[in-house]
Amino acid sequence: MMAGLRTAAVMFTTYFNAFITVYLWIYTLYLLICCLGGAFNANRRRRMEALHNVIDHEYYYPISILVPAYNEEAGVVQTVRNLLRLEFKRFEIVVIDDGSKDNTKQVMLDAFPLALETSRPIRYQVTCHPIHEIYSCRMGEVLITLISKENGGCKADAINAGINVAAYPYIINMDGDEILQKDSLRLACRALLESSNVVGVGGNIKISNNMHFRDAMPVSGGMGKNAVVNMQILEYSRGFLGTRVFQDLMNANLIISGGYGLFKKDALIAIGGYDPVSKGEDMEVTVKLQQYYRKSKTPFSMRFVPESICWTQGPASMKDLKSQRLRWHCGLIQTITKYKSMILNPRYGVVGMFMLPYIIMYELLSPIFMVLGCISTALSIILGSTSIAAMAAAFMMYVLLGLILTAITYIDNRYCPQEKLTFSEMVKVLFYGLLDAFFFRPYIALVNFTAFFKYKKITTSKWVSPVRVKVSEEP
Amino acid sequence: MTEILKTNYQIIGICALVLAVLIVRIVVYLRNGKRERAQENRRMGWESVITRCGNAGSFVLKGREIARFSVSGWLRAFGELSETTQKKACAAILRDNSRRLTARVGGRADNAEKGYFAYVLSVADLSGLTDEQKADYVGFVRRLLSGSSVYCRENALKALYNLGDARAVADAVETLSDDARLHNEKLLSDGMNTFSGDRAELARALMERFDRYDDHSQSAVITFFTVAGFHEWDTLFKKRLESGDISTDQRCDILRLILKVPSEETKQILIRTLMDKGKAEDWQTAAVAATGLDEYPGDDEAVEALKYGITSPAWNVRMNCASSLVKLDPPAKVFDEILGGSDAFAADALRFALNSKGSVSV
Numbered sequence: 001m002m003a004g005l006r007t008a009a010v011m012f013t014t015y016f017n018a019f020i021t022v023y024l025w026i027y028t029l030y031l032l033i034c035c036l037g038g039a040f041n042a043n044r045r046r047r048m049e050a051l052h053n054v055i056d057h058e059y060y061y062p063i064s065i066l067v068p069a070y071n072e073e074a075g076v077v078q079t080v081r082n083l084l085r086l087e088f089k090r091f092e093i094v095v096i097d098d099g100s101k102d103n104t105k106q107v108m109l110d111a112f113p114l115a116l117e118t119s120r121p122i123r124y125q126v127t128c129h130p131i132h133e134i135y136s137c138r139m140g141e142v143l144i145t146l147i148s149k150e151n152g153g154c155k156a157d158a159i160n161a162g163i164n165v166a167a168y169p170y171i172i173n174m175d176g177d178e179i180l181q182k183d184s185l186r187l188a189c190r191a192l193l194e195s196s197n198v199v200g201v202g203g204n205i206k207i208s209n210n211m212h213f214r215d216a217m218p219v220s221g222g223m224g225k226n227a228v229v230n231m232q233i234l235e236y237s238r239g240f241l242g243t244r245v246f247q248d249l250m251n252a253n254l255i256i257s258g259g260y261g262l263f264k265k266d267a268l269i270a271i272g273g274y275d276p277v278s279k280g281e282d283m284e285v286t287v288k289l290q291q292y293y294r295k296s297k298t299p300f301s302m303r304f305v306p307e308s309i310c311w312t313q314g315p316a317s318m319k320d321l322k323s324q325r326l327r328w329h330c331g332l333i334q335t336i337t338k339y340k341s342m343i344l345n346p347r348y349g350v351v352g353m354f355m356l357p358y359i360i361m362y363e364l365l366s367p368i369f370m371v372l373g374c375i376s377t378a379l380s381i382i383l384g385s386t387s388i389a390a391m392a393a394a395f396m397m398y399v400l401l402g403l404i405l406t407a408i409t410y411i412d413n414r415y416c417p418q419e420k421l422t423f424s425e426m427v428k429v430l431f432y433g434l435l436d437a438f439f440f441r442p443y444i445a446l447v448n449f450t451a452f453f454k455y456k457k458i459t460t461s462k463w464v465s466p467v468r469v470k471v472s473e474e475p
Numbered sequence: 476m477t478e479i480l481k482t483n484y485q486i487i488g489i490c491a492l493v494l495a496v497l498i499v500r501i502v503v504y505l506r507n508g509k510r511e512r513a514q515e516n517r518r519m520g521w522e523s524v525i526t527r528c529g530n531a532g533s534f535v536l537k538g539r540e541i542a543r544f545s546v547s548g549w550l551r552a553f554g555e556l557s558e559t560t561q562k563k564a565c566a567a568i569l570r571d572n573s574r575r576l577t578a579r580v581g582g583r584a585d586n587a588e589k590g591y592f593a594y595v596l597s598v599a600d601l602s603g604l605t606d607e608q609k610a611d612y613v614g615f616v617r618r619l620l621s622g623s624s625v626y627c628r629e630n631a632l633k634a635l636y637n638l639g640d641a642r643a644v645a646d647a648v649e650t651l652s653d654d655a656r657l658h659n660e661k662l663l664s665d666g667m668n669t670f671s672g673d674r675a676e677l678a679r680a681l682m683e684r685f686d687r688y689d690d691h692s693q694s695a696v697i698t699f700f701t702v703a704g705f706h707e708w709d710t711l712f713k714k715r716l717e718s719g720d721i722s723t724d725q726r727c728d729i730l731r732l733i734l735k736v737p738s739e740e741t742k743q744i745l746i747r748t749l750m751d752k753g754k755a756e757d758w759q760t761a762a763v764a765a766t767g768l769d770e771y772p773g774d775d776e777a778v779e780a781l782k783y784g785i786t787s788p789a790w791n792v793r794m795n796c797a798s799s800l801v802k803l804d805p806p807a808k809v810f811d812e813i814l815g816g817s818d819a820f821a822a823d824a825l826r827f828a829l830n831s832k833g834s835v836s837v
Contacts, residue, residue: 053587053590053594055629
């Protein structure tokens, strides 16, 4: 009996260790290609900018900025005030109060001269919960609209309501606590001027917790004292400047972040808007667009413009972070399940044949592999099939590689490029990079692992808003 | 330890490679400051060339100075001066060295640098060029239109607008059509509006080649005419509307052009379009036609057409008809009829237009 168990354990560890070695190799190579590609692309873009090889035109596409707000009384007014500072010719702001339990609606009414509109017809082109009231006012050239609606239980429903009320052909969705950098819309619109096939543009999301802003532009900040926030800064840099730039090169973007995405309104309407059941509405809508255009063989592109920046508040506590990541991973499971017909389907090109399998292997299932990997490693050591020193050396090399990639993407994506890169900043990057490898990533993997067990509960829960703090704004 | 290193030599190799990349990136980053100083030195280098030329009374450059134009940093330094402190002197250099500069940049520089040189040409004061010098630059920028990036093309077009050669611009639009290079319509039409030469001559040159342009470029030309107010060819465009083989987008552009000049003939076209297409699947032209009918106050025909259009199933047609109807200010019974009628959507659209005083066109 014991001999049989031992043989089974040895077989498991042998095959699984071989699998995990190949698995990690592919992942490392992919990250390496992404980061080097991203760094190369960033350099090329900087050179093109310096040589005026950019489309800078005074004509901008009219854009409706949708700000879904659920219990956002702490930040929504500041968000709207920052939006009013945007360097952009024609846009409107639509704040959607999704039946907040706090004073979101009241703080908006107090801050702006909003008047109740009694006769505005609403064109219900995508489904959403009933809209109760619409308020509007003009601040200079900008129309501000406040929608008060029945709580739809999710951000997707609120965005759909915004789409129905939006007047302009392009929409931006963002969160109620974010700051769109002053030049962000102008830079995002370059992608639209470059090609008429662009249906979506994703911007670069950065963490605003430690930042100071003046006139919707960052003036100082970066790595601060909060370790949770610092590790998210490194994580976002890796994610946005590494993988997304690479995916952009293949027109295989599968996530235009819910924090900041520009879309052609007609395209969203054609696919029926956002899925109100989805917990990862940003990925769901991007995959749905990929499916729609690839299936109908209509030329399209979805771009990622790293220069167009939106600042968001990352969760500052482990509790909020855990809740956010559980939601994200459940959203991922939901989306992959919904669009399973695209996986390894040549009809969907690089998305079906490469990106979706990659996401399944390296995002969806990675927490399972990580847990199994830990079990296998422990078993291997107990069974004496491998030495602790060899394992430790392999792990250290993996950590070192991750650290180096993190440092590359951080340097390319510095929060205040106008400030000089200091020695202490680099030390901080390396320190938090290490902490990230030893603590943050295993923790997130564990949280994501639990998502498989909490899937049903989370996908049926209503949307929650993490605790927000007011962002520092210099006079 | 040796064994460990042996078994993981691939990982060590990759780590070493990435470490090398990181070191290079840090060095590049730290060198940025040095690069700025080098750029300042190049600007000073051009300043001294300009001073020497100014003293000598000739802006003909020496061979090694011409060679600087194929070096990114030197080219940028020249461009920066031509936009800021040395506008006149840089224009004189461009004027007196046109052939040698185009040969040098055209032959040695990469596409991004060529695009930048076109940008320099687009912002420089080129009013004093002779026909021969102008031809040198026109030849250079026209070569950039084929096979280059969208940025390069845009800079080339901007340079052509600045050179003020109407035929060259009209030919460039034809090149874009021939190569099936879709250049943003708004960029094209707005660019034409910045043409530094005689815009009427440009309009004539564009019309001479109009049939050779693709649908997209034709739309850009029509939009240019609308913004610039060229209505010389309205009759021709009205006839074009009758033809069945033009796109809906171009029909909308033609309607936007002709509705600027109210006349009985135009009114009839707008009414016919609204009546024919108001309830059709391709309603877009009807929506545009509705916006033009607000120019005919007191006209019963226009009011009747708008009353028909306001019951369209298409939101945009309905909203535009409501807006125009309010601007026409017809007798109150017209509004009462719609507000009390059986079409609740029409009543909603009109109610909103009345509250917004007609400013709701979509």
